[in-house]
Amino acid sequence: MTLAGHSHSADAPHHGGCFVNFNQDCTSLAVGCGSGYRLFSLGPDDGLEEIYAKNGGEDTYLVERLFSSSLVAVVTLSAPRKLKVCHFNRGTEICNYSYSNTILAVKLNRSRLIVCLEESLYIHNIRDMKVLHTIRDTPPNPSGLCSLSASTDDCFLAYPGSSSIGEVQIFDAIHLHAKTMIPAHDSPLAALAFNNSGSRIATASEKGTVIRVFNVRDGARLYEFRRGVKRCVSISSLAFSMCSTYVCCSSNTETVHVFKLVEPTKEMPRQASEDSGWMGYLSKAVSVGANYLPAQVTDVFSQGRAFASVHLPVSGVKSVCAITTISKQLRLLVASAEGILYIYALDGVDGGVCPLVKQHCIAGTPAAATVAAQPPNSTTSGKGGNTYAGALRGRDPNLMSGTESEKFHEMTSAVESPPPAGFKFDDDKEFPPVSQSG
Template sequence: METGEGAGTAAGADGPRFRFGCASFNQDSTSLAVGTRTGYKLFSLTMVEKLDCIHESAETPDVYIVERLFSSSLVVVVSAAMPQRMNIYHFKKGMEICSYSYPSSILAVQLNRQRLVVCLEESIYIHNIKDMKLLKTLLNVPSNPSGLCALSINHSNSYLGYPGSATIGEIIVYDANSLSAVTMVPAHHSPLAALAFNTSATKLASASERGTVIRVFSVPEGLRLFEFRRGMKRYVNISSLSFSLDSQFLCASSNTETVHIFKLEQVGPSGEDEADTWTSYVGKMFSAASSYLPAQVSGMMSQDRAFATVHLLSSGQRNVCSLVTIQKLPRLLVATADGQLFIYNLDPQDGGECQLAHKHRILGVDDDSEEGPEPGGSEVARQVQPSPSYAETAALPASGPVTATLTGYSEDGGTRKGEVIPEHELAVGPVCLDDENEFPPVSIQRC
């Protein structure tokens, strides 16, 4: 779930983090992708009370990575049965576009309209999404067993963020368009646990394995803009960071029962953007005094606490969150590892405790035989259109260098046996990613 993935949501080869495989929001959080033991599902997120299943596939078992490109028909799937192989489908046409095999297990996949990034434990592969050509391989990156990475979704650049160290919280920012390093950000003392870019790719949020402090940096300069304290009493595992589309808010979820929402309020040099209140006056005093105090003390004073919070019904399970606008109101979405989607109302003026608007069960009996429908919850509306089976492709080797298989197409739009082709050759056939109907332009939807 990037967002990210992002925010990274892949389960990894060591077993799914979600009991049902994985869950991820697409780049603008208009849909939710869920991997299950029997395949994967795609849900539309345009209404609060109704959750439409727009596509369901049972072709691939044990899906632990599934990522959809915005609202297009392109979806990336990785199965625990073949963790070294990435399959890319056009789900509306019911066909496979291509598949790639890698030297080791795939831990995360990130994509935008320019690039597709595949993260292994010690290497990262960057593809051109228009033709799936492999553009760059980043070898010998620091050990990254969780596959942590983030890819910006802005159409004019493709910033990639990933850990620069296995022992401290360094972030490497890499330009996946120009294929060049941008900067290294010394973000935390402990190893990184979560990363997220905002929609315009001007900000990058990070959290470490301690989970007590969340920081926001400017991109591409790498300057610290904000510092938020999630808590001081205990270390937690932050699993998801997500900006709102307007970059005014940042949410963070962890293995605790609390989801935190922080407000990114930028104050001008002279304080003209700040209300003339006692709180702002004290804040200015602390800011003026910080230059005379030890770094540890001044840092504590500059940290803001959560603007709004959500208390989930249970703790100790992984979840992913996203801030969206649905039916003209700001909402917080939380998909939990036990197969539920919670939708909360966010008060953008006063914050405070968010109110639960609705909850949906995104797992059916077939997906998880141990649990049935949630009493009092909503049934997922099923409006799945039947589609033909995915095209059969040639078998790929289980190890060695990256290998690509692209499906050939007959004149009538059907498929013939796939063939291994050189990396520089383009995919041909009825799937055209330049067609706005299949590959719509980036736009921030305002409901």
């Protein structure tokens, strides 16, 4: 659910404007910009309340909130290799952890915190920030594409298994072993998203024309949807609804698509209307003559179409989308890098074009909406902080070069900073939920 530079995450914020993303259950919104970051809570009647603002601070290009708690993970341009874990309600930094390469993405749930570098991923126990496992020498992933399921029962991590084709590597982040490899697309991946339970994953490639949904446990393809036929479409985000009935998709075009994950039936009104039109005629013709047509042609007609859509006021602006329920009404949320949150009504029965219900400015000031938060180019001189710390352990800092000494002190302070007893997320005195009423 994160606005990223290649797509996503939704999911690597290498874009001009704000960094924007929703938390794991779509109850709040985090915005990072050149002057700090802001946190908002989605409220009844499609309202939006600012619950925290760090203004006049460092330029923030990554900020991730843990559900509705007061825990946030922050990365700034001034220290792109350092992850800060903060208690925003108290305005304190709990700990920090440094790496020898630029942090491209951070994902977290109640059990794990994932740090994605260009060629490695670090899996932390979120309660004490200890590194449990390091996935090294991953295929080059300059946009930091990865996804972590919100569930702690099926706690899976997904990341590209190849830089040339669309393979999805599924990793069990609890038992710390590779689970399966899903051959999702012929082209490199552009977006990944788990559903809330971690049982399904949606994918899109750099072509951006087809969205696929797979079963995580066995890699079986469950659904295939055609987003469009345009070339050079860059997917900005993919997201499941909390009920896993819908998948939404935003791109660099002005259209946001919503797909409904149901098996087609003859009784469906949409199918009846299609049967009476030219598309229905062609579909029937393809069905009858499937054995005589190229596979690419039959695939196009067998793919599902968008159930609903919205048309944004502008195109070419990256955005992140989500589907949630507000006051018992389905809502499609679209947050743009320009600093605008659009709230649309989603008709769960008939679909169609979604009407705009409300929009909010989330950038703070007009100037903040245009700040270009570009993290520096990541280097390939090292894999991660722990690796470098191990290489330097036992050496006298006074005999090191300036760069080595700086990294040594960074890593020493990083591994010593988490509290020995760990973070008690189930203790409301330490991490109270922060909502509109709080």
